[in-house]
Amino acid sequence: MSRIDSIPAAEVDSAPALTATQLVHAAHEGPGEWWRDAVIYQVYPRSFADGNGDGIGDLPGVTARLPHLKALGIDAVWLSPFYRSPQKDAGYDVSDYRDVDPLFGTLADFDEMLAAAHAMGIRVIVDVVPNHTSDQHAWFQEALAAPEGSPERARYLFREGKGENGELPPNNWQSIFGGPAWTRVTAGPGAHVVTGAEGEVAGQWYLHMFDSTQPDLDWTNPEVRTEFEDVLRFWLDKGVDGFRIDVAHGMVKQDGLPDWDGSVSMVEGTDAGAPEDGSTGAGNSGPMFDQEGVHDIYRAWHKVLAEYDGDRALVAEAWVEPLSRLARYVRPDEMHQAFNFSFLTTAWDAAPLRAVVAASLHASDEVGAPTTWVLSNHDVVRHPSRLGLAEPGLRPNGIFAHEPQPDEELGLRRARAASLLMLGLPGSSYLYQGEELGLPEHTSLPNEVREDPAFFRTEGAEAGRDGCRVPLPWSAEAPGLGFGATDKTWLPQPESYKALAADAQYGVAGSTFEMYKAALEIRKAENLGAGSLAWVDAYADSTDVIAFRNGDVVVLANLGSEPVVLPHGAQVLVESGPTFSDRSADPQVRVPSDTTVWFRA
Template identity: 75%
Template structure:
């Protein structure tokens, strides 16, 4: 790899080069530049000692989020559910599961968050329900062709006796995407029907061509908007509408939330920023989804406060993803192309530029993200021998991440992300530098992807382990009894929040400083221009945003800083030079 420039450019030469994104100082909605913190409720904090996090636990730790300086929280599902897929199998969209508390607990949490200036986004799961949902139970009790079955995707099977699935689609969690019902007396000549489930068999897909389905979800939106929520993160936003006729598809759906197994991906991103992270096939990204989101946009527009819709859409190229955030549709869409780009300066510059190109064309912010509840935490992902790898979980028998290297790169990557104009999401524990739990035994795993692949894939449990709040407390302070629904590794002790808050140089304090500087300097609504002084440095990403220079050194050689610069935030020790795998913000 070619080394970076051995000498420092003069401070006065750090002028903007190619402009990638033009900022705006005009009035703007809050979500265009917000830093939003993802709370995975069952793993955030436990108030009652049962070992499972809950809504009162969230309320009890809102001051942690206020101290960190985030603008909003997004809560993963807390609705009534049999918990076959950690709450993404919803049985009642208008109630809180007793596991997590009550509606009154939610109202209190919402009020307490708003009192601290923190907005609240809730998860919405519209692609499928739980098989325990009243609608699906009614469908099971009804005859083929009934109105009750019309709300879901029921079909007769193929073959002389309907013994083959209606098509060859596979579940994202592994195995067939169809399950056949038990026989009934009123079955047709092809016997029991089959129902579609792109995920687990306990998660039947809704039929979004049915007007009752559309009306029901508009009502669900209003229920939570009337309570005062500030927006919705929409699960599988690209999957609601399936191609007419449900045609067979010979492509691979061996992808769990962006983990590609179809083919090796070139580590150098193509010019459109694609990394292979998009879901493909007749079950995804159909044009019909956009009319649904136009309808939802109109519902949210009836309420004050700039309520927002956030798309979880694994869609590429970025120009295709940008269709979800046109002015009359959603407001944000997670940039999974950025998340899945390896630790490579050229590839990152490409995906950053392509992201602004696509989103600026439709007047939408770019929404940056590095980790969430579906992917290996980036503090571990970036510590793998191939820092561009995207495994679906990590077993104890797999090659292990380099913990020190992963944390150093994770801090640098996070500071790079937070320096970009637009909105950014922080996954709980990320602000502590928390790594993946890579040694969970099979007997404690709960992710349906692990079971539906017969243990071939580790799944997502490793990124969902309960947070460490106190280094010396049982369960690291997760709850009053020390119980945790997944075991925590001993290494979590050194990442505990009480060892980081207020401690200079900690990952938490780096995040807090970055968020404070980002707000003070207006970086969320700033512009981005590459710096010509570093144009010949293949391992350096350097740009100016508002009045701040952001410089990330991904190469092996240190990069000398110009004399006289004012250092604002750094991901690691800096003494006149930026070491490898380090990002700095400075004023020059």
């Protein structure tokens, strides 16, 4: 771990005492449900591994690469959607919730993958997309063919337009992907989306908070609620261990669908320091989000999962602030986890990070739930690139080649430090595929290969999310970097991925993969996920250092410019980057800038 450097013993600074009297969170002593302290790995199937050589990842590819996840030491995987879909939004436009899209394989392939994962002791969470369906879903096709006011249309949010002839949308809501959140259809049976052809009679409008091919469901309709409870049971009967709920805070809209002039971006925020409540400005607000009715849905779903053994889990993708509002999703009779996007969007700055950690643990403790930490996913710029920007608090919606580029070396150093800090926190942690390899965002994708609807609906103003969804590099010398049996990859891989390929990191001391692997092993051995957190007194108000005790382990992250000296006899367990020591008989370890260490002292 540490390396000896040429620092004379006489020049070594003294280290402060490591008393930690400011207890923020006590160790969990209740039921040991697996999800309370699990490390869960997100698999984005189309970019994880290709089993048939067509350039698109699939379920057989996931099965083949499960040994990588076993070696890494994760507890569970979360699979992004693999259901039947026209793929207008990478599978988040579902046309059949009970089948696998041929792009990814078959139901038999899913069963094989699930069995293989369980045999390795890896649990499996699948994505559910309940806010909207594809416009190719049987229900929406029935709605288009049915008259206004019919039961078929009542499953969705069809409304009359404003203006003399209904030519204006029902309200001023904007899509998260850009442009209006309403699309008009032709009138009467056999209706379809308005194309502007001569002789068409325009009719009602339907709401779509995302792409126009993703009509929002009306969750006040009992038929919708019954359908999704049945969908949950279909996958529970197959043996899945839980569900990640897409747009968990958006399924119920305010009565009357009133106008609103705010922004609905999924990745907002400012660079200001987080206040005591941990807010960063990343939470969605407005009459289409965080309505009281969503909690009735999750209480019903909680009961469905309780019918099955094995502590099945519900995970909320809810961009909600303040954290006290987010905690309402994980009350004892609702969900089990909720992604902590306030943590994800906090700048690389000691004081705001301490604030969001403390606020998160306090809010979760109030309802008896674990805090669920995350730094990257398929919707945000990868954190090695975010943290490598000149302003490491920026949260762009993708990065174009003509825009200021991240410093990859600095970004990776900070990302490793941030990840090791996160994994030392009590609670559950989520990893996004490829972060264990240190993969950066692909910032030079040609526009002609982009597929994210956010790029097209904003007319190219936003780069979108393709840059974080590039196929993984498994083998440095293989075609397509080993993504599949051919050189095909549905998005091109950047040149930097070759040096970061998995086989170039296995067994290599200091590699990002080996750092993650060591951290997960120690995390499990020391029971850090179910542990406690107390700030180290000497650094409790530091502008450069975050330090806390979790059980017998001290986690220290140096965000400042000068090295931090550890006490005599400190035993470093894992480090995000090289530390160095003096040459005395009783050497002291120094932690450089943008480095995190776990140690005993």
